[in-house]
Amino acid sequence: MSLFPVPPEVVAGVAASLGTDPLTLADLLRVANSPGFDRWQEQVRRTGGCSHPIRLTGQTVTRDAATGDVLYSYSTETEPGGMLRVACGNRRASRCPACAWTYAGDTYHLIRAGITGDERKDVPATVRDHPRVFATLTAPSFGPVHNRPDTGRCRCGTQHTEDDPVLGTALDPERYDYAGAVLWNNFAGDLWRRFTIYLRREIAARAGLTQSALREVCKVAFGKVAEFQKRGSVHFHAVVRLDGPDGPDTPPPAWATIALLDDAIRAAAARVSVPVPASAGHPARTLRWGSQVDVQAIGALGREELTEQAVASYVAKYATKAAETTGTIDRRIGEPAELDKLPLPDHTRRLIEACWVLDDAYPDRLLWRWAHMLGFRGHFSTKSRRYSTTLGALRQVRADYRARQERRERGLSEDLDDTEGSTLVLAHWTYAGQGHTPGESWLAASIARDLRLNRDTAREALADLDDMEVWA
Numbered sequence: 115m116s117l118f119p120v121p122p123e124v125v126a127g128v129a130a131s132l133g134t135d136p137l138t139l140a141d142l143l144r145v146a147n148s149p150g151f152d153r154w155q156e157q158v159r160r161t162g163g164c165s166h167p168i169r170l171t172g173q174t175v176t177r178d179a180a181t182g183d184v185l186y187s188y189s190t191e192t193e194p195g196g197m198l199r200v201a202c203g204n205r206r207a208s209r210c211p212a213c214a215w216t217y218a219g220d221t222y223h224l225i226r227a228g229i230t231g232d233e234r235k236d237v238p239a240t241v242r243d244h245p246r247v248f249a250t251l252t253a254p255s256f257g258p259v260h261n262r263p264d265t266g267r268c269r270c271g272t273q274h275t276e277d278d279p280v281l282g283t284a285l286d287p288e289r290y291d292y293a294g295a296v297l298w299n300n301f302a303g304d305l306w307r308r309f310t311i312y313l314r315r316e317i318a319a320r321a322g323l324t325q326s327a328l329r330e331v332c333k334v335a336f337g338k339v340a341e342f343q344k345r346g347s348v349h350f351h352a353v354v355r356l357d358g359p360d361g362p363d364t365p366p367p368a369w370a371t372i373a374l375l376d377d378a379i380r381a382a383a384a385r386v387s388v389p390v391p392a393s394a395g396h397p398a399r400t401l402r403w404g405s406q407v408d409v410q411a412i413g414a415l416g417r418e419e420l421t422e423q424a425v426a427s428y429v430a431k432y433a434t435k436a437a438e439t440t441g442t443i444d445r446r447i448g449e450p451a452e453l454d455k456l457p458l459p460d461h462t463r464r465l466i467e468a469c470w471v472l473d474d475a476y477p478d479r480l481l482w483r484w485a486h487m488l489g490f491r492g493h494f495s496t497k498s499r500r501y502s503t504t505l506g507a508l509r510q511v512r513a514d515y516r517a518r519q520e521r522r523e524r525g526l527s528e529d530l531d532d533t534e535g536s537t538l539v540l541a542h543w544t545y546a547g548q549g550h551t552p553g554e555s556w557l558a559a560s561i562a563r564d565l566r567l568n569r570d571t572a573r574e575a576l577a578d579l580d581d582m583e584v585w586a
């Protein structure tokens with residue numbers, strides 16, 4: 115018997131119009147016609163349309179702590195397929211667009227709160243009066259690469275188009291310092307840490323203070339993200355802010371100006387270095403920042419300055435991209451032989467191979483383990499403690515909101531704090547797998563798109579309101 119009471123060419127036509135294939139369409143119809151479809155949609159909506167949700171089976175029982183009465187019980191037995199789906203939480207857009215989008219949004223709010231202040235996130239609006247700059251620190255050159263100079267023509271004689279895949283790759287692969295490039299990525303986090311120490315030193319010197327005297331009057335706050343350039347070198351974008359002695363709540367001293375901060379950043383970047391010892395025939399190196407250091411003032415109104423909004427969007431854009439712009443893969447590589455099976459660009463493959471070659475010489479640097487990241491092992495976004503809120507705090511806000519929603523639906527008190535201690539929750543969960551069937555995937559992606567559209571609209575409306583606040 116045919117699965118469809120319609121001619122196959124009609125099925126193929128419908129599938130094509132949905133941008134899918136007949137098998138996915140068959141699965142999609144199965145899911146949409148199953149009895150628990152509404153609840154399934156609800157579950158997927160709560161994961162934000164996650165493309166690889168974690169599936170759980172289990173139950174929870176909520177009892178009144180005093181009387182022992184069961185207030186509420188829940189079991190996945192009644193759920194579609196007997197399972198509950200929770201978001202995978204992956205940061206990478208290549209793995210899960212929905213969760214990556216949530217992560218980008220969180221990063222945006224985190225960076226923005228540090229620039230504009232946000233009372234809901236315990237950062238006062240007065241940080242707008244503190245000196246704030248957006249700084250970009252890059253890697254040095256490891257050899258000439260194909261580029262698009264202002265003169266039009268690359269050194270190879272070609273006028274490359276904007277999307278030419280050779281851009282950023284070595285002009286002469288035989289002479290390019292691939293080992294230097296991956297070692298630099300590997301130590302980039304150390305270089306950044308030293309830079310923050312030197313920066314405090316340079317600021318103290320300019321204020322005519324000792325470092326401990328500086329701490330008594332001024333704190334330096336950072337929020338930063340890492341981005342991969344096409345050539346496969348990581349670089350950092352950072353918001354740097356000067357606060358008073360007790361962080362964002364206190365005004366910085368009068369000498370703390372944007373000009374002083376700008377000057378101190380450039381001096382610190384020029385001075386800092388990380389030594390790498392010689393090992394197993396590989397030469398000793400001194401790793402430094404590249405000479406291109408960009409520092410721009412962040413302004414509330416955006417006249418001849420970067421606007422607060424632009425900085426936060428810019429930073430969030432990079433939060434979900436790992437090294438994928440270089441054509442590398444987004445997971446760990448097992449054996450070097452695996453490289454033959456991967457469609458890697460030559461430049462990227464040589465960088466990965468350099469990690470393999472150096473791995474034994476610098477075993478504590480875990481170069482092979484991080485070869486898929488071209489040696490970089492740092493975090494993509496980091497911040498100093500008092501910069502703004504934390505990603506964890508933002509996730510908690512969301513989790514609390516959902517918990518409240520669930521409680522309201524079940525007729526329990528919405529106040530999570532109020533009931534604390536008066537109820538007892540016993541939960542037991544078992545991992546039952548991860549991901550969707552092909553039809554579920556298609557539906558989840560369309561749910562993710564809808565959610566995103568709604569939230570983008572809400573986000574824009576919120577941004578408009580914020581702009582009005584600035585002008586008021």
Ligand SMILES: [Zn+2]
Pocket residue numbers: 164165166167201202203204210212213214
């Ligand atoms: Zn996900």
Ligand SMILES: [Zn+2]
Pocket residue numbers: 259260261268269270271272274
């Ligand atoms: Zn070229």
